[in-house]
Amino acid sequence: DAMVIQNPRYQVTQFGKPVTLSCSQTLNHNVMYWYQQKSSQAPKLLFHYYDKDFNNEADTPDNFQSRRPNTSFCFLDIRSPGLGDAAMYLCATGTVRGQPQHFGDGTRLSIL
Amino acid sequence: ILNVEQSPQSLHVQEGDSTNFTCSFPSSNFYALHWYRWETAKSPEALFVMTLNGDEKKKGRISATLNTKEGYSYLYIKGSQPEDSATYLCAARGYSGAGSYQLTFGKGTKLSVIP
Numbered sequence: 683d684a685m686v687i688q689n690p691r692y693q694v695t696q697f698g699k700p701v702t703l704s705c706s707q708t709l710n711h712n713v714m715y716w717y718q719q720k721s722s723q724a725p726k727l728l729f730h731y732y733d734k735d736f737n738n739e740a741d742t743p744d745n746f747q748s749r750r751p752n753t754s755f756c757f758l759d760i761r762s763p764g765l766g767d768a769a770m771y772l773c774a775t776g777t778v779r780g781q782p783q784h785f786g787d788g789t790r791l792s793i794l
Numbered sequence: 795i796l797n798v799e800q801s802p803q804s805l806h807v808q809e810g811d812s813t814n815f816t817c818s819f820p821s822s823n824f825y826a827l828h829w830y831r832w833e834t835a836k837s838p839e840a841l842f843v844m845t846l847n848g849d850e851k852k853k854g855r856i857s858a859t860l861n862t863k864e865g866y867s868y869l870y871i872k873g874s875q876p877e878d879s880a881t882y883l884c885a886a887r888g889y890s891g892a893g894s895y896q897l898t899f900g901k902g903t904k905l906s907v908i909p
Contacts, residue, residue: 722901724798
């Protein structure tokens with residue numbers, strides 16, 4: 683089945699230690715999104731790629747960066763994680779035609 | 795950036811009860827409304843995408859309506875079952891010209907169905 687796969691499901695890192703979350707898709711969608719969801723909050727869009735074009739949300743901290751080396755893969759890099767970055771990180775794919783987004787299972791990030 | 799509100803934040807219903815919850819969004823600059831079901835430890839699953847005022851969509855026991863003039867959507871679940879327990883997220887897509895395909899999510903309504 684075509685899917686969106688996120689690895690790992692759970693990630694524990696130390697305060698200030700860089701961490702990378704990964705997402706892959708077999709849907710061949712143009713657009714890949716990264717969302718951050720904190721407890722009882724709405725999923726918040728961090729940034730998205732439309733093909734190779736990177737689109738950062740205005741309020742996404744500089745600490746968060748992303749790479750999309752090809753259509754299938756997208757990475758979220760957190761350069762110096764703080765305690766406030768502990769959250770669920772969701773990757774999603776989509777098209778510009780308005781179809782529903784397809785989500786991965788998420789990576790739950792904990793900061794020690 | 796749209797402001798999307800969902801209510802209630804959570805609710806508990808008995809198995810067999812029907813229930814509904816609300817998503818509200820700005821009626822100006824509206825393009826589409828998405829509903830997702832998010833079960834614990836799984837990925838959010840798309841339920842409906844609606845764009846036109848008066849749209850009604852149905853999937854099994856779940857249905858949704860859309861009022862773009864007043865800026866709200868209702869999600870209905872008929873005869874709730876324990877497997878319906880999940881967080882139901884709505885998300886609005888605004889219109890900002892060609893290539894507008896970003897969603898703004900609400901906080902969700904967490905539904906617990908008690909056997």
